[in-house]
Amino acid sequence: MRSLLVTVSLLTSSAAMAQASTPQEALPTPTASEPREAVEPSATAPQAPASPTPPRANAPTVPEGSPSIDERLTADEHRVEALEEQNTETKNDLSALKKLRISGYVQGRYQYQQDLDDSGAGGYSRFGVRRGRLKATYTTEWSQYMLQIDAVPAGVTLKDAEATLFVPGTKQQLSVTLGQMKWPFGYEGPQSSSDREFPERSRVVRNMLPAERDRGAKVNGRYKFLRLAVGLFDGNGTDSGTTQDNDKEKDFVAHLGFDLKWIAGGVSGWYGHDMGRLPTDTFRHAYERSRIGADLQAYFDVVPLGGTSLKGEFIAGRTYGAANNATHLDVPAHGWYLLLVQNIGLNDAVAVRYDTFDPHNGQTDLAAGEVPGADNAVDTVGFVVQHHFGENLKVSATYEIPMTHAVAQALDPHDNLFTLQMQARF
Numbered sequence: 001m002r003s004l005l006v007t008v009s010l011l012t013s014s015a016a017m018a019q020a021s022t023p024q025e026a027l028p029t030p031t032a033s034e035p036r037e038a039v040e041p042s043a044t045a046p047q048a049p050a051s052p053t054p055p056r057a058n059a060p061t062v063p064e065g066s067p068s069i070d071e072r073l074t075a076d077e078h079r080v081e082a083l084e085e086q087n088t089e090t091k092n093d094l095s096a097l098k099k100l101r102i103s104g105y106v107q108g109r110y111q112y113q114q115d116l117d118d119s120g121a122g123g124y125s126r127f128g129v130r131r132g133r134l135k136a137t138y139t140t141e142w143s144q145y146m147l148q149i150d151a152v153p154a155g156v157t158l159k160d161a162e163a164t165l166f167v168p169g170t171k172q173q174l175s176v177t178l179g180q181m182k183w184p185f186g187y188e189g190p191q192s193s194s195d196r197e198f199p200e201r202s203r204v205v206r207n208m209l210p211a212e213r214d215r216g217a218k219v220n221g222r223y224k225f226l227r228l229a230v231g232l233f234d235g236n237g238t239d240s241g242t243t244q245d246n247d248k249e250k251d252f253v254a255h256l257g258f259d260l261k262w263i264a265g266g267v268s269g270w271y272g273h274d275m276g277r278l279p280t281d282t283f284r285h286a287y288e289r290s291r292i293g294a295d296l297q298a299y300f301d302v303v304p305l306g307g308t309s310l311k312g313e314f315i316a317g318r319t320y321g322a323a324n325n326a327t328h329l330d331v332p333a334h335g336w337y338l339l340l341v342q343n344i345g346l347n348d349a350v351a352v353r354y355d356t357f358d359p360h361n362g363q364t365d366l367a368a369g370e371v372p373g374a375d376n377a378v379d380t381v382g383f384v385v386q387h388h389f390g391e392n393l394k395v396s397a398t399y400e401i402p403m404t405h406a407v408a409q410a411l412d413p414h415d416n417l418f419t420l421q422m423q424a425r426f
Contacts (some may be wrong), residue, residue, distance in 0.1 A: 007146055012204075017192045017426070018187040021390055022277040029109025032407075037419050038347055039148040039228050041351075043239065049356065052125075061366075067207070075422030076168060078413050082098045083209075084289075085325075092296075098140045099138055099139055099140055100136070100137070101136070101137045101138075101139075102132045102134075102135070102136055102144055103137075103425070103426060104132075104134040104425065105131070105132070105133055105188060105194045105423055105424060105425035105426070106129065106132045106133075106423070106424050106425075107129065107132075107193070107194075107199075107420075107421055107423045108127075108130075108421070108422050109125070109127065109128050109129070109130050109199070109419055109420065109421045110126070110128075110221075110419075110420045111125075111126055111128065111148035111417065111418065111419050111420075112124070112125045112128050112417070112418045113125075113416070113417045113418075114414040114416045115412070115414055116413045116414055117370075117413065117414055119413060120160045121377030122413070122415070123414075123415075124291065126247045129152050129153055129197070130152070130421070131150060131152065131193060132150060132151040132152065133148060133149070133150055133159065133194075134148070134149055135147070135160070136148075139185060139263065141166070142165065142168065143163070143164060143165055144163075144164040144166070144168055144175075144214070145162075145163060146160055146161075146163075146164070147161050147162075148158065148160040148161075148402070150281070150303075151324055153398040156165075157259075159180075159181065159213065159238075160179075160180060160182070160213065161176050161179045161180045162178075162179040162180070162183055162217070163177065163178050163179050164176065164177040164178075164386050165177075172218070172221075173221065173222045173223070173392055174219075174221045175219070175220045175221075176217070176218075177219075177220065178216075178217045178218075178341055179215070179257050180214070180238065181213060181214075181216070181218060181231075181243035182212050182213050183209055183212060183213070183214055183228070183231070183233065184218060184220075184231055184254065184255045184268075185209060185253050185254075185268045185270060185291065185293060186209070186255065186268050186293045186295050186313055187265075187266075187297060187311065187313055187393050188201050188202060188204070188205045188295075188313060188337075189201070189205055189212045190212070194229045194425055196425060197339070197341055197349070197351040197353075197374070197386065198339075198351070198353055198384055198398060198400075199396070199398055199419045201325055202313075202335070202337035202355035202357075202380075203314050203335060203355055203356075203357040203378060203380060204301040204313075204333075204335025204337065204354065204355060204357040204412060205313070205315070205337075207320050207322070207333065207335070207357060208291055208315050208317055208320050208321075208333075208335075209237075209314040210237050210238035210239045210320075211238045212237075212255050213238045214233040214234055214235065214236070214237050214238060214251075215232050215234050215238075215245075216232050216233030216234060217231060217232050218230065218231035218232075219231070219353065221282060222245065224366065225258050225259055225260055225318065226256075226258055227255070227256070227257040227258065227259060227266065228254075228255075228257075228418045229254065229255045229309075230247055230252075230253075230254040231252075231253050231254070232248065232250050232252055233251050233253060233272075233378055234249070234250065234251070234252075234273060235249060235250060235251030235272045235273075235274065235289060236274070237326060239321065240325055241325040241336075245271075246275065246284060247269060247274075247275040247286075249272060249273040249274065249286055250272060251270060251271065251289060252269075252270070252272060252278060253269070253270045253273050253275075254268065254269050254270075255267070255268045255269075256268075257295075261299075262298065262299050262300070263296070263297070263299070264296075264297045264299045265294070265295050265296035265297060265395065266293065266294075266295060267292075267294050267317075268291070268294070268295070268398035269289075269291070269292055269293075270289070270290055270291035270292075270317065271285040271289075271290050272288075272289045272290070273286040273287060273288060273289055274287050274289045274319050274327060274329065276327060277330045281387055287318075287319055287329045287330040288316075288318055288319060288330065289318075289320075290317050290318050291315055291316065291317030291318075292314065292315070292317065292424040293312075293315040293316075293424065294313070294314050294315075294366070295311075295312070296311070296312055296326055297309065297311045297408075298310045300313075303342065305342065305343065305345065306342065306344055306345055306349075306416075307342075307343045307347075308340070308341065308343070309339075309341045310338075310339070310340055310341075311336055311338075311339040311341075312336065312337065312338045312339070314334070314335075314336040315334065315335060315336070315338060316332075316333070316334035316335075316361075317332070317334070318330060318331065318332045318333075318335050318338070319331065319421045321332055324419070328360075329345070331359070331360055332360070332361040332362070333357070333358060333359050333360060333361060334353065334357075334358055334361055335356055335358060336356060337353060337355030337356070338352040338353070338354050338355075339351060339352075340352050340353075345386075347387055347388040347389075348381075348385075348386070348387050348388075349385075349386050350381070350384070350385050350386075351384045352381070352382065352383050352384075353380075353381070353382045353384075354379070354380070354381050355379070355380050356377060356378070356379045356380070356384075357377065357378055359373040359374075359375045359377070359378075359423075363375055363409075365377065365405045365406070365407045366407070367406065367407050367408045367409065367410035369409070369410070370409055370410055370411050371410055371411075371413075372404045372405065372406045372407075372411075372413075373410075373412045376404055376405040376406070377396075377405045378402055378403065378404050378405070379402070379403045380400055380401065380402045380403065380407075381400070381401050381403070382398060382399065382400035382401070383398070383399050384396055384397065384399075385397050385399040392426060393422065393423070393424050394422075394423045394425075395420075395421070395422050395423075396419075396420075396423075397419070397421075398417075398419040398421070399416070399417070400416065400417070400421075401416050401417075402415050402416070402417075
């Protein structure tokens with residue numbers, strides 16, 4: 001670079017000097033018939049000094065005290081070095097930003113539920129913010145950091161806090177995670193709420209996997225189309241009302257699945273214990289908390305309108321969650337759901353879901369006057385229509401009809417629910 005600049009400067013100087021030395025065009029010589037009149041200099045008038053020749057307009061000028069060529073070249077080199085350093089720093093900053101991903105979504109809702117009976121009891125008409133998630137993920141070659149919070153009118157809660165190590169030599173196909181995370185069980189539980197067609201998970205998943213999360217350790221592995229996730233957790237979940245496990249019992253949860261793109265699924269298992277006391281117990285007792293499950297998802301593209309997906313899941317277990325952080329100790333239950341989704345073009349979809357949950361296997365449906373028993377089975381059929389306004393906004397309208405099994409003079413509650421939801425994500 002310095003040699004080039006020297007050469008350019010020398011060529012510029014030479015051209016200027018050559019231009020300055022070019023001879024002036026000769027003036028025309030007067031003809032002999034028109035002799036010029038000689039002018040004698042005045043003897044008395046003083047001779048004016050010769051005025052200095054004005055510089056050429058295009059002649060290069062070098063102000064007195066200007067830096068030399070070497071000094072200017074040295075300054076230029078310093079400026080180039082400074083730019084190179086700034087470029088390196090910028091590349092490093094961009095490389096770090098590429099590893100960080102910030103995402104999130106907000107679900108704003110309006111809901112209307114019928115009165116439960118003719119007396120006007122129950123039911124509501126309300127606006128709300130169901131979820132307000134903000135998630136940060138930083139991934140390197142060996143590790144991953146993930147933190148997700150949920151900010152809603154009821155407060156700010158921690159949803160996920162994961163520290164993951166990618167086992168060296170496995171190209172991130174095998175990892176170990178420690179922290180607070182989702183249970184690796186089934187399909188709808190680990191599925192993101194922003195991707196789900198219906199506003200809430202099916203009734204059986206809400207009871208068997210309340211809050212879907214717990215504190216523990218998990219191993220994730222992939223080999224071709226096989227998927228394996230195995231974890232050891234406190235077992236009570238993040239909705240148990242405590243931030244620390246209340247006993248030394250730990251629960252083992254696992255999911256073995258496959259993914260062939262057009263069809264995927266797997267089987268799940270859960271075994272552990274929950275310390276508690278039934279009305280007949282004098283002291284706390286470790287009751288079995290277990291589940292088994294199977295899930296299947298199939299994707300087709302045979303209808304000209306768009307893609308079709310069919311999803312289903314079955315879960316059966318013992319000891320599960322209930323309202324107000326209560327627990328049904330040592331109670332067997334089961335349920336399942338079937339979901340059909342039909343895309344219409346690129347921005348619209350319709351879906352229908354049927355789910356059922358029996359909160360007490362083998363118990364006969366009961367009635368208390370005109371009200372069904374608390375442990376009666378509930379079937380729910382739901383319909384949803386959704387439209388995507390671009391990639392970041394989804395609007396859905398859902399109508400769900402719960403049907404509580406009733407006997408004798410008991411009546412099915414009028415608890416149909418309409419939900420209008422707008423979801424914005426980034």
